[in-house]
Amino acid sequence: MTVTEQRGAYRPAPPPAWQPRTDPAPLLPDAEPYRVLGTDAADRADPVLLRTLHTWLVAGRRYNAQATALTKQGRLAVYPSSTGQEACEIAAALVLQDRDWLFPSYRDTLAVIARGVDPVQALTLLRGDWHTGYDPYEHRVAPLSTPLATQLPHAVGLAHAARLKGDDVVALAMVGDGGTSEGDFHEALNFAAVQRAPVVFLVQNNGFAISVPLEKQTAAPSLAHKAVGYGMPGRLVDGNDAVAVHEVLSDAVRHAREGGGPVLVEAITYRLDAHTNADDATRYRGDAEVATWRGHDPVDLLERELTRRGLLDEDTVRAASEDAEALAAGLRARMHQDPRPDPMDLFAHVYAEPTPQLREQRERLRAELEAEAELDDEAEPDAAAGAVSEGGAR
Amino acid sequence: MTVTEQRGAYRPAPPPAWQPRTDPAPLLPDAEPYRVLGTDAADRADPVLLRTLHTWLVAGRRYNAQATALTKQGRLAVYPSSTGQEACEIAAALVLQDRDWLFPSYRDTLAVIARGVDPVQALTLLRGDWHTGYDPYEHRVAPLSTPLATQLPHAVGLAHAARLKGDDVVALAMVGDGGTSEGDFHEALNFAAVQRAPVVFLVQNNGFAISVPLEKQTAAPSLAHKAVGYGMPGRLVDGNDAVAVHEVLSDAVRHAREGGGPVLVEAITYRLDAHTNADDATRYRGDAEVATWRGHDPVDLLERELTRRGLLDEDTVRAASEDAEALAAGLRARMHQDPRPDPMDLFAHVYAEPTPQLREQRERLRAELEAEAELDDEAEPDAAAGAVSEGGAR
Amino acid sequence: MTTVAARPATMAQALTRALRDAMAADPAVHVLGEDVGTLGGVFRVTDGLAKEFGEDRCTDTPLAEAGILGTAVGMAMYGLRPVVEMQFDAFAYPAFEQLVSHVARMRNRTRGTMPLPLTVRIPYGGGIGGVEHHSDSSEAYYLATPGLHVVTPATVADAYGLLRAAVASDDPVVFLEPKRLYWSQDAWNPEEPAPVEPIGRAVVRRSGRSATLITYGPSLPVCLEAAEAARAEGWDLEVVDLRSLVPFDDETVCASVRRTGRAVVVHESGSFGGPGGEIAARVTERCFHHLEAPVLRVAGFDIPYPPPMLERHHLPGVDRVLDAVARLQWEAES
Amino acid sequence: MTTVAARPATMAQALTRALRDAMAADPAVHVLGEDVGTLGGVFRVTDGLAKEFGEDRCTDTPLAEAGILGTAVGMAMYGLRPVVEMQFDAFAYPAFEQLVSHVARMRNRTRGTMPLPLTVRIPYGGGIGGVEHHSDSSEAYYLATPGLHVVTPATVADAYGLLRAAVASDDPVVFLEPKRLYWSQDAWNPEEPAPVEPIGRAVVRRSGRSATLITYGPSLPVCLEAAEAARAEGWDLEVVDLRSLVPFDDETVCASVRRTGRAVVVHESGSFGGPGGEIAARVTERCFHHLEAPVLRVAGFDIPYPPPMLERHHLPGVDRVLDAVARLQWEAES
Numbered sequence A, B: 001m002t003v004t005e006q007r008g009a010y011r012p013a014p015p016p017a018w019q020p021r022t023d024p025a026p027l028l029p030d031a032e033p034y035r036v037l038g039t040d041a042a043d044r045a046d047p048v049l050l051r052t053l054h055t056w057l058v059a060g061r062r063y064n065a066q067a068t069a070l071t072k073q074g075r076l077a078v079y080p081s082s083t084g085q086e087a088c089e090i091a092a093a094l095v096l097q098d099r100d101w102l103f104p105s106y107r108d109t110l111a112v113i114a115r116g117v118d119p120v121q122a123l124t125l126l127r128g129d130w131h132t133g134y135d136p137y138e139h140r141v142a143p144l145s146t147p148l149a150t151q152l153p154h155a156v157g158l159a160h161a162a163r164l165k166g167d168d169v170v171a172l173a174m175v176g177d178g179g180t181s182e183g184d185f186h187e188a189l190n191f192a193a194v195q196r197a198p199v200v201f202l203v204q205n206n207g208f209a210i211s212v213p214l215e216k217q218t219a220a221p222s223l224a225h226k227a228v229g230y231g232m233p234g235r236l237v238d239g240n241d242a243v244a245v246h247e248v249l250s251d252a253v254r255h256a257r258e259g260g261g262p263v264l265v266e267a268i269t270y271r272l273d274a275h276t277n278a279d280d281a282t283r284y285r286g287d288a289e290v291a292t293w294r295g296h297d298p299v300d301l302l303e304r305e306l307t308r309r310g311l312l313d314e315d316t317v318r319a320a321s322e323d324a325e326a327l328a329a330g331l332r333a334r335m336h337q338d339p340r341p342d343p344m345d346l347f348a349h350v351y352a353e354p355t356p357q358l359r360e361q362r363e364r365l366r367a368e369l370e371a372e373a374e375l376d377d378e379a380e381p382d383a384a385a386g387a388v389s390e391g392g393a394r
Numbered sequence C, D: 001m002t003t004v005a006a007r008p009a010t011m012a013q014a015l016t017r018a019l020r021d022a023m024a025a026d027p028a029v030h031v032l033g034e035d036v037g038t039l040g041g042v043f044r045v046t047d048g049l050a051k052e053f054g055e056d057r058c059t060d061t062p063l064a065e066a067g068i069l070g071t072a073v074g075m076a077m078y079g080l081r082p083v084v085e086m087q088f089d090a091f092a093y094p095a096f097e098q099l100v101s102h103v104a105r106m107r108n109r110t111r112g113t114m115p116l117p118l119t120v121r122i123p124y125g126g127g128i129g130g131v132e133h134h135s136d137s138s139e140a141y142y143l144a145t146p147g148l149h150v151v152t153p154a155t156v157a158d159a160y161g162l163l164r165a166a167v168a169s170d171d172p173v174v175f176l177e178p179k180r181l182y183w184s185q186d187a188w189n190p191e192e193p194a195p196v197e198p199i200g201r202a203v204v205r206r207s208g209r210s211a212t213l214i215t216y217g218p219s220l221p222v223c224l225e226a227a228e229a230a231r232a233e234g235w236d237l238e239v240v241d242l243r244s245l246v247p248f249d250d251e252t253v254c255a256s257v258r259r260t261g262r263a264v265v266v267h268e269s270g271s272f273g274g275p276g277g278e279i280a281a282r283v284t285e286r287c288f289h290h291l292e293a294p295v296l297r298v299a300g301f302d303i304p305y306p307p308p309m310l311e312r313h314h315l316p317g318v319d320r321v322l323d324a325v326a327r328l329q330w331e332a333e334s
C-alpha cells in the first residue's frame, strides 16, 4: 500500500480496516480463453489422454443424437441436448477422482454418464418414470438439478462437510451462463470462498439461456471476471477444446484439493441443438451463427489434432465408432422397454415413515388400483398384473 | 485479441462468441481507498461544500445520540445508530438532485433526513406507530428497507423506468457489507449493468453485519472488486472522509446520469455504536479496535481540515452546534408526544378496496374498539375519545 | 397478432390477446421475464409483443426471478404497470421474499401512498408431463399472503377478461395460468372480448340441485365432466368456478351450498394446508345448518408432484370426484 | 453452559440446552446461521455453543439465507446433521426455493437414498414489539409443503424435547420458535430433561367438557388463560396443544372434539389460508355428527403484520377466544 505524502500537521490514519485482503491480480482471468488444440501446447498433450477424450467425445455425440431421437419416439418426455458441449461434459467427469462429487445441472446427463452412471438411470428424470434415477452415493453424483443454480450451494456444503471430516474430496459443480444470474450462484461462490471449500465451479457459457443471448444476461467482460469479487481465481477456457478444458479443470481440482479454495472456470462453448427437442432455435438465432460454431466443433477439433499427431488410424476410428454405436444401441433397446413405475411409490419416500395422513391417502390409492386391476382383469386377464405391488407399503 | 501463431495445416478459429465484452481494467477499483482530507487534494475542496458537510455531520452526530437516548426513554422501539458513518449518510443525500431517488437501508434514517424528510416521519418505523412514516413521493425516498438488499432491485427498476420515460433521474441505493452477500445484491447489480440503468450502489462497509466481521462475510480483495463481474466500475473510498465520499458519489451520479450505466461504490467506514441499542457489541469486538476508529472519526477529520483552512471560527462552531441542538430538541419534544395510531388503519391500506373478508374483520375490530371505548368512558369520561376514528373506513 | 373472426381460440391465444390489448390501451404496461421477448415465452403467451411494442415494452431479462420481480417493483414505483412472467410455478419461489415482503405490502407499508399495480403471471399445475419442479400447484402460498389478489381462469373468455382485470388492478395480482388448459379451445371472438369484470366474483358454471362442486382453474373441466357423469347416478350437481381465490366470493359459493346442502371442493393442489381447507372451513362456518354432510375435499395427494408417468394417479379425476359425492351421506336424504 | 439444578428456566435456555446436548451426543450435529457463533444468536439461543464446540460446529455464515440453507443441504448430503438458524421469520423467505424445491423433496427425488436430516429453526410470530418483517407467522407456507415436518413448542419442556426430536429426525424439520415465549419461564430441571418423544403427538393441556380449544405455540398461554376466564361463564374448556402441525395428530384432536362437541381453533397466523382452515376442515370431516356448531377460528387478521403500537389489536387475545366460544350455539344445548 502506498502512503500519501505527509503534509501539514494533520494526517488521517488510513482507514484501519482497510488492507486489500487478497491480491486481485492473480484472480483475474487471462484476456483470452485458454486453448491447447492447434497451439504449440498441443504437441505436449498426452496421447493416452487424447485417445480417451476422443472415445468419450464420439460416444457423447452419438449419445446426444440417440437421446434426441428417443424424444421423437415418445421414449423421453424431453431432452436437453449437449451436442457441441461434449468437451465440457466429458472433461468435467474425467478430471474427478472416485471419491469426488459431481453436481450436474439438468443439461448434464452426459457428464453423469461419463462419471459411471447407467445411461438409463441418468435419463430417468427425462423419461419420466421417476425424478432422480440413480443412487447419488453410488457414483457420487448429486441429482440433476432443474431449478437453476440451486445445486451450487449444495456442492459447497458437501465439500465443506468433507473437509471438516478430514476427507480429501473435491466437488465440481456445473451451471450454465444463464444460471450465473441467479442469487444462488452468488451466494454459493461467496460461501465457498469464505470457507475455502474445495469446489470447482464450471460455467458452460454456451451463449444462450433458452432464447436469451449472453449480452442480455451480463455486461461483464467475461463470466470468469466474477471470481475476483469473491476472492477466488477465475479461469477462461475454450470449452470446445477438450484438452484445454481437461487441463484447466484438472488444475482447478488440484488447487481446490490442495487447500487453495474454490475456482471459477468459464468454458466458452455453444449449444448446437435447440434448447430441448421442444424448442425452436430458429426463433432466436440464425443459421450463419450455428455454422460458424460447427466450424469449431469439439469432436472435429480433437480429431484434427489426433490426425495431425498420427494417432487416429482406421482402427481407432472404428473402435470409437463401435463403442458409440453400442452405447446408443443399448440405450435404444433398453429405453424401448416400458418402464413400470409403481404408483404406490408416490408415498414411499415422502418421509422416512409416512405420516398418518399419507397412510390414509396411500390406502385410498391402493384401493383404487385394486379396483382398476379387477376391471382390467375382467377385460383382459393378466395384463394388469404387477401394477399394484407391495413396494408402496414400505 | 492476440492471435496464436499459425503452425501446421490446422488452426482452430477462436471461439467465435468470445470477445471481451468490456475492457476490465477501468472497472477495477484502485488499490487504496480514495481520500481527500489530509491530502493535497484537500486544498482544492470548495469551502462552501466543506461547511455544508460540517453542519450536516455535526447535526447527524447529534441526531444519532438523540435517537439512541430516545430508545432508553422508551420512545423508540429500537434504533440502529449510524454514529461513525455520518459522512456516508450525509454525502449520499447531498449528491442527489431533487428529482433523483434515494433507496435507504434500515440504518439510513440520517440520509433520509438529510434528503429532507421530517425526522419524526423518518423514525416512524423505529418508533412503531406505522411502517413507513413518510410519503415516498414527497422527497423521492423509498421506504427504509428491513429485508437486507431487497431494495436494490427496486432502485434498478425505478431508474430503468425513469430512463424508459425519458426522465433524467438517478437512483442511489444504500446497502451494508453484510447485505452484499444476499442474492438480491447480485441480481440487482447484474440487471442494472445489463440495462445500463442509472443507479449508484453505495456499500457502507462498516466492518460488521451485527456481530459478523467482514472476513467472515467475504474473501474478496474488496467489495468494490465485485463490480467488474457485472461490467460496471467499482470505486473504493474512505467512508469517513466526507469530502472524498461526496466527490466519489458525485462522480458516480454524473456517470450514471450521463448514460454510463451503474457504479458500485464501497465506502470503508465503521459503526462506532452497537448494532442497535439492543445489541452488546463487547461480545464481538474489543475496545482497542473501536478506539482506533475513534481516531479516524468523520466529524473530527472534517473539523481538522476546516481548522487547518481557517474555516472553523467560533461562530461556525456555535452555529453548527446550535443547529444540531435545535434538531435534537425538536425531535425530543415531538417524540415525547404520544402518537395515537388509529387501529382502524390496519385495514385501510391492505388493498385499494378492502376485500369482503377484510370488511368483515374491520367491523369486528370496530365493534371491539367501541365496546372498549364505552368501558373506558364509564371509567374515565373523555379519555378514550378519538380512539376510534373514521379513518379506517376509507 | 392480427385480428381474427369468431372461431375456436385457445386459452393461450386469449392471454396473448389480453396482454396485447392492455399494452395498446396503456403505454405504462410493460411485460418482462425470461424468454418473453424474442421467443414469445416458452408457452408463447407473449408471442409477437416484442415485435409489436418493442423490446422496451416486452423485455427479456437476465435469468433471476427475484431480480425480475424486484425490478418490476421499482418500475411500478415509478408509475409503470409491469406484468411479470414466471416461467413455471416452482421458478417463482426464488422471488418469494420480494413477493411476500414487498409486493404484497408496499401499499400498506406506505399508508396507501405507494401502491404497486403489478401482475405476476405464473403457469401452474400439472397434467402436461413436465419433469420435476415444473408442475407445482403453489396457490396455497399466495392465498395465505395478505395484500395479494389471486386469480385463475378456467375458460378462454375468462383468461382474457381476468388478465385484463389483473393488469388494470391497482393492486398486485398473482395470475395463475393452468398449464394444461393453455391449449383448451372455446369459441371466442377476439373482436368482442368479454367485458372486463372486476376481480372477485365466482360464477356458477352448471346449475344443479343435489350438491355443489366448488373448484377453479385446471379442475373445472374435471368437475363439469363429473357433473355429466353424475347424472347417471341420479345426482344433479352444481359447479361453481371460483375464478378469484382472493378476494373470495363467499356470497356466490354459500348461496349455492345453501341451496344444495352438500359440497365438495375440488383442486389439484395438495390437500393438507391447501385452499380446500380454507374453503371448506368458511363454507361450514357460514352454512352449518344447511349442510347434510361435511364439506369434502378432493385434492392432489400430500406429496411432491409426481414424475410424468405417475401423475395421472395424483391428479383428481372424475372418479374421485364422484366417489366424494357418493360419500355425502345421501342416506340422510331417503 | 454449565449444569444447573432444578429451577425456573426460560424457553430460550431449554432450546440452548437441547442444542448443546444434541451436539454433545452426536458429532454430526452442526449449527450454522447469521450471528450464531460469537454472538450466540440475536435471541441468544446458540449462546456458548461456538465456545464449547468450536467454530466449525457452530458457524457464523455470510448473510445469505438461501446460501445458508443450500450449504446445509450439501452438509446433510455428506452425512452431517445441520441445524440452521434463520434470524427472523421473514428472513427465511429468501431460502424458500431451497426449502421447497430441495429440502422438502430430496428424499423423495432420490427414492429414499438421500435423506436430509436437517433442522431449520425459525423464530416466529409477534408480540415482542418488532418492526415490520420481524413478526410474521409463516407456518401456513410450511405446512402446505409436503416433505417437511413442522413443529412448534409452547412450553419450556417441549422446547427441549421437540428440538431434540427435530435434530434426531431423519427428515427435515421446520422448527418454529414462538418469539414471545422465549422468555416464558417454567420450573424445569435441565438435568432431567423430558424424554425425547417422537414428533407428531398433540397433548391435552387442560381437560374440559364444554368445548375444545385447538391451538399451538404462542397462542397456548392465551387459550389457557381463556379457559380459566371461561369458568366464570360456566364453560369448562379443553385445551389441545398441537405441538406438531405436520404430522397432524387427528386422533388426539378428534377424540377431544367428539367428547366436547364444539371446537375453536386459535392461532396468531392470519385466518385466510392459514392453518385454522385445514384444522377446522379436517375436524369437521371426521367429527361432523358430533358437532353442535361449526368449528370456529380465532386468528390474526388477514393483514400484513402491524407495527408495534398496533399489534395488540391484531393478536388474538382472551376476549376474542371467549367471544368465539360464546358463538358456539349454546342455545342448542338448552
Ligand SMILES: Cc1ncc(C[n+]2csc(CCOP(=O)(O)OP(=O)(O)O)c2C)c(N)n1
Binding pocket: A107, A146, A147, A148, A175, A176, A177, A178, A179, A180, A206, A208, A209, A210, A271, A275, C034, C063, C087, C091, C094
Ligand atoms: C430457477 C429457474 N428458473 C427458470 C428455469 C427455466 N429454465 C430452464 S433452462 C433455462 C435456461 C438455462 O440457461 P443456462 O443456465 O445458460 O443453461 P443452458 O440451458 O444453456 O445449459 C431456463 C430459464 C429453471 N429451470 N430454473
Ligand SMILES: Cc1ncc(C[n+]2csc(CCOP(=O)(O)OP(=O)(O)O)c2C)c(N)n1
Binding pocket: B107, B146, B147, B148, B175, B176, B177, B178, B179, B180, B206, B208, B209, B210, B271, B275, D034, D063, D087, D091, D094
Ligand atoms: C434478509 C435479511 N436477513 C437477515 C436480517 C437480520 N439483520 C438485520 S441487520 C443485519 C446485519 C446487516 O449487516 P450489514 O448489511 O453490514 O449492515 P449494517 O447493519 O452494518 O448497517 C442482519 C443480519 C435482515 N434484516 N434481512
Ligand SMILES: [Mg+2]
Binding pocket: A176, A177, A178, A204, A205, A206, A207, A208, A209, A210
Ligand atoms: Mg446457456
Ligand SMILES: [Mg+2]
Binding pocket: B176, B177, B178, B204, B205, B206, B207, B208, B209, B210
Ligand atoms: Mg455492516
